[in-house]
Amino acid sequence: MKTLWLLASLALGEIPPGKVLLAIYPHHDDHNGHAGLIARMTAAGYTGYYVRVSNDEKDGRGRQWAANSMINYQETVAGTRELGIGEVISLDWRNDHMDSIPLQELRAQLVLLIRRYKPDVVMGHDPWAHYDRNPDHRKVSRAVADAVYLAAYSAAYPEHLQAGLQPHRVPYLYFKARTEYGKGHEPNIAIELNQEQVRRKAAAFWAHKNVRPDAPVARSLRQRLEAQGLTIPELGGLEDEEAARRLHLWSVERAAGEQGKQAGVKYAEPFYYLDEWRDVPGLRDYIAGNIRR
Numbered sequence: 001m002k003t004l005w006l007l008a009s010l011a012l013g014e015i016p017p018g019k020v021l022l023a024i025y026p027h028h029d030d031h032n033g034h035a036g037l038i039a040r041m042t043a044a045g046y047t048g049y050y051v052r053v054s055n056d057e058k059d060g061r062g063r064q065w066a067a068n069s070m071i072n073y074q075e076t077v078a079g080t081r082e083l084g085i086g087e088v089i090s091l092d093w094r095n096d097h098m099d100s101i102p103l104q105e106l107r108a109q110l111v112l113l114i115r116r117y118k119p120d121v122v123m124g125h126d127p128w129a130h131y132d133r134n135p136d137h138r139k140v141s142r143a144v145a146d147a148v149y150l151a152a153y154s155a156a157y158p159e160h161l162q163a164g165l166q167p168h169r170v171p172y173l174y175f176k177a178r179t180e181y182g183k184g185h186e187p188n189i190a191i192e193l194n195q196e197q198v199r200r201k202a203a204a205f206w207a208h209k210n211v212r213p214d215a216p217v218a219r220s221l222r223q224r225l226e227a228q229g230l231t232i233p234e235l236g237g238l239e240d241e242e243a244a245r246r247l248h249l250w251s252v253e254r255a256a257g258e259q260g261k262q263a264g265v266k267y268a269e270p271f272y273y274l275d276e277w278r279d280v281p282g283l284r285d286y287i288a289g290n291i292r293r
């Protein structure tokens with residue numbers, strides 16, 4: 001453990017005080033990057049809402065678009081339930097067709113949701129990541145950053161106020177980037193996970209049967225190993241589907257372990273994190289150094 005601490009490059013964060021988290025992503029399975037954090041927060045008493053901005057019609061195994069949309073929605077409900085989230089709000093914009101959405105309109109919807117649910121925490125893809133090849137990720141992450149900024153101002157979307165809502169400033173933001181979808185981003189904090197949170201993260205993704213690895217993946221892997229005279233004893237006697245689930249769990253544990261090393265702990269998730277002091281850099285340090293009780 002001492003060696004790990006010496007190698008640590010990311011500070012460990014704590015779960016911030018609050019009651020409500022709003023996770024806003026384009027797709028049904030995008031919770032994967034934040035899943036451990038969501039599981040930790042809901043276990044700590046947070047109420048979680050998942051916003052799926054697209055209809056996910058293009059994501060699935062060769063089905064009709066309408067079927068994909070419906071199945072992926074149902075699997076989002078099941079997957080996020082594993083993480084303690086109670087409600088999924090689907091905006092149903094067309095998947096992979098987002099250049100035609102006026103950014104203004106998407107932003108207005110998100111401002112409305114922020115004012116409606118009054119989250120203490122918003123999470124999503126990092127709008128300042130170094131490019132993401134997925135066009136939906138780019139569009140939605142920008143709209144999320146814009147909406148968080150504008151939701152606090154009473155002069156923005158005054159019709160919301162006339163409808164009884166209030167401006168809302170979101171104190172805590174956790175952003176994530178898929179490193180294999182571009183050049184990644186620069187996380188500034190890590191959240192420690194325990195074994196159970198890692199297991200729930202894997203289980204949440206596993207609920208997405210329409211897109212996740214399945215039995216044929218495990219079958220072909222085992223066949224390739226057998227061709228080389230190799231076997232994985234832990235998978236012996238298991239059905240292909242269960243073997244695929246174990247392989248997925250191991251890959252999630254391995255990734256969480258690699259990320260944990262950056263913070264000197266066994267398992268972690270890294271984020272680009274902004275807190276309630278983000279608009280007044282240095283003020284917290286000043287208060288900590290000068291306050292008199």
Ligand SMILES: [Zn+2]
Pocket residue numbers: 026027029030134137
């Ligand atoms: Zn996605």
